[in-house]
Amino acid sequence: MTERIYYTDAYCTEFDAAVTALAELDGRPALILDRSAFYPTSGGQPYDTGALGDYAVVDVVAADGAVYHILDRAADPALVGQTIHGRIDWPRRHDHMQQHSGQHLISQVFHQLFGFETVSVHFGADDSTLDLDAAEVTPEQLDQAELLANDLVIRAIPIKTYFVGDAEI
Incomplete structure (x- = not known):
């Protein structure tokens, strides 16, 4: 279950979170975090983009209680359990x-x-x-x-x- 920071602080543009899992969604590499400020497509509003560490976040999907951060490339498995810094594309x-x-x-x-x-x-x-x-x-x-x-x-x-x-x- 991902804590959804965007519900309580829509203006949060940077955050730190623990990587809880590497995943794949529809054949695309993804990270699941313990908390996230990245907004997934919902209610007609498109998903956020930005970065997690040096990975580009190219899509965000909410499914099964988690927020999947779809990445531009496969993540290093050593990230699981580590803290990663997230940055939201604020103008978007x-x-x-x-x-x-x-x-x-x-x-x-x-x-x-x-x-x-x-x-x-x-x-x-x-x-x-x-x-x-x-x-x-x-x-x-x-x-x-x-x-x-x-x-x-x-x-x-x-x-x-x-x-x-x-x-x-």
Whole structure:
């Protein structure tokens, strides 16, 4: 089980962790750590990249309670039990965080104003998409949504993360 630092400190860009295992995921070499600040693909937000020691982290996958750090090459087996330093590609992470937060805000705006639910999202370096369960979104609805979204952004309301159980949802 990997302690997921990104849940409690999204701004953590460097950390030290113990290597608990060398692994392979879909034919790709990976490290499993006791703790990690690397965010795996989840909730529409893409994975982090960066480095573990002198290995490039090229993908991050959460599976079976662990976080698999997919590497650019096979790791030295002597790393198991050793401490390794992790560095997150901060510009990439920060861009994804902003897109993810913006998506939640826009999704809520469309829900509150028109009752539209978000069906899916995609975040990309050049384009991002938000799919709603609406047959059509009119130019007037877009204008209303833009005004409310901009008003909420201007207010600079702090973003808080909550962990709730199934009964609370």
